[in-house]
Amino acid sequence: MKAALRKELAVKRSAITVEDWSKRSLAICEAIVKLPSWPHWKKIALYESFRNEVDLRPLIRLAPDRDYYFPKISALNGTMEFFLGHDLSKFQRNSWGLLEPDGLGEALAEDDQTLIIVPALAYDLAGHRLGYGKGFYDRFLNGKKISTIGVCFSEFLIEQLPSETHDQPVSELITEDGPVLK
8 A cells, every 4th residue: 555655646746847846845944944943953854855855955045054964874774874964965876866975974963952854755644654665764763752844745745644653753744835733
């Protein structure tokens, strides 16, 4: 069931035009920095957009006073760590086609001022996500008390997604229309 839904949603998301994707991504970033909790977060974990995921690069322009970290996935064991990333032009594609830092810089040390922004193909109203099925974010977030925000475009907000016990829901969810979960 998840595999068929992933395929359907990936096709739907790939149909978004570049102009619409950019405009809606910016609206999501603007909504994030307007959150009452935004001033509290100093370390923000982002991702480089993949297959028309929400583009979070505008956050760096909107709030340059934060430290931004990006994920690096170990091809050996599938674990994910976040590293401070200032120069996105130096990121390299990994074996899954994702742009990531080299992993030689400062690693993210999570604390109560850390925010993880989590990508997905879709979210539901309980904060559960449908990703690509590799479980990187679920494993990373498991057992951690970190603030999380899910981001997706409004048509990828589904009433209820299939979920499993290991799935880690986000605490907040934002579309281009603004916050959905708080």
